[in-house]
Amino acid sequence: MTPSRCTHLLAAMFVAVFAGNSSGDEVSEKQKKAALEKLAKAEVKRAAAVEGEAVIAVGQLPEARLRAIAATLAKTAKLGRKALQFDDKEEPWKGKLTVIYLPERKDFAQYMRLVVGQRPETSWAISIRGDEPFVISGADLNARASNADIAAELSPLVASAMLQAKVGTTAKPPRWVERGLGNVVAWRAEGMSGKRFSAYKTKARAAVLGGGGRPAAPIADVWSGERPDGEWLAASLMDFLAFGPGAANFPKFLSALRPGENGEDPAITTAIEAAGWKKPAELEIAWRKWVTAGSPVKRQ
Numbered sequence: 001m002t003p004s005r006c007t008h009l010l011a012a013m014f015v016a017v018f019a020g021n022s023s024g025d026e027v028s029e030k031q032k033k034a035a036l037e038k039l040a041k042a043e044v045k046r047a048a049a050v051e052g053e054a055v056i057a058v059g060q061l062p063e064a065r066l067r068a069i070a071a072t073l074a075k076t077a078k079l080g081r082k083a084l085q086f087d088d089k090e091e092p093w094k095g096k097l098t099v100i101y102l103p104e105r106k107d108f109a110q111y112m113r114l115v116v117g118q119r120p121e122t123s124w125a126i127s128i129r130g131d132e133p134f135v136i137s138g139a140d141l142n143a144r145a146s147n148a149d150i151a152a153e154l155s156p157l158v159a160s161a162m163l164q165a166k167v168g169t170t171a172k173p174p175r176w177v178e179r180g181l182g183n184v185v186a187w188r189a190e191g192m193s194g195k196r197f198s199a200y201k202t203k204a205r206a207a208v209l210g211g212g213g214r215p216a217a218p219i220a221d222v223w224s225g226e227r228p229d230g231e232w233l234a235a236s237l238m239d240f241l242a243f244g245p246g247a248a249n250f251p252k253f254l255s256a257l258r259p260g261e262n263g264e265d266p267a268i269t270t271a272i273e274a275a276g277w278k279k280p281a282e283l284e285i286a287w288r289k290w291v292t293a294g295s296p297v298k299r300q
Helices: 003-041 063-084 105-116 147-167 175-190 195-209 220-224 230-243 247-255 268-274 280-292
Strands: 048-051 055-059 097-101 124-127 134-137
Touching: 003 048, 003 055, 003 097, 003 105, 048 063, 055 063, 063 097, 063 147, 063 175, 063 230, 063 247, 097 147, 105 124, 105 134, 124 147, 134 147, 147 175, 147 247, 175 195, 175 220, 175 230, 195 230, 195 280, 220 230, 230 247, 230 280, 247 268, 268 280
Parallel strands: 055 097, 097 134
Antiparallel strands: 048 055, 124 134
16 A cells, blocks of 8 residues: 555544544534423523533532542443343444432422423333433432432433333333343442342342241242332342343343233243243342352352
8 A cells, every 4th residue: 555545544434433432422412402401491400511531411419529420320321231241333222311400399299290200109200212311310319319329310310211222112121021120230330249239149148038927939029019018029130131141142032021912911931941941940040049159250
């Protein structure tokens, strides 16, 4: 290749990369502007929007705190991509995910009513359709809540949004799948030597294996929703499926959660079989053995 042709090729590559980055920056800037406009529409005062690596963090906090929270959420998004096995070029949504934190009940309710167009039935919401994907939390934390505490409330929503993007916006993953995966991805991303992950491991082990007068949990208790420790059961089973020794088959489990041709919701046994287990009892044995062994980590 001649020096002249090499120079032209490098120039073309620079222009292509610069143009791609500009396009991405333009989309994010529009999303950030839209986030601030929606806050104004909801009459939320003294709020800010800060663009991070993976999200646009929005809330009534100083920008420095929002940047720190956005950095934590970026770790969740990165691990979520890995757990859900997105392809390198596969993006869950256009631009970045807007993550809104409005702990004042009045502000949260007004945002849901005036912007989202829904009555708030829970303290959170997820919407990834369209050009302005977002999650919002109205969790009323202590006034002294740290950045880590706030991020711990928001991170599971980020992971849950990524799950929705993976299975498709027309699918509705079971609640225990959505929150179980969201929680365990958030806890792992925060740090596997951290207090939240350690507490989860202790409580999940007790729930799965029994003790203190409580029997070991049958696997059906995970999706029955009848146990008070169901949160730990769901997180543990999703931890096993997404990060355990059979994680390579996790996308098959997720694919099987999509509605059938006639829109019917698939049975959980169908998803379990798709992931390589002949029946729930077989999965239960492997899951319980994994928990008993201390849930050794195979991939992260």
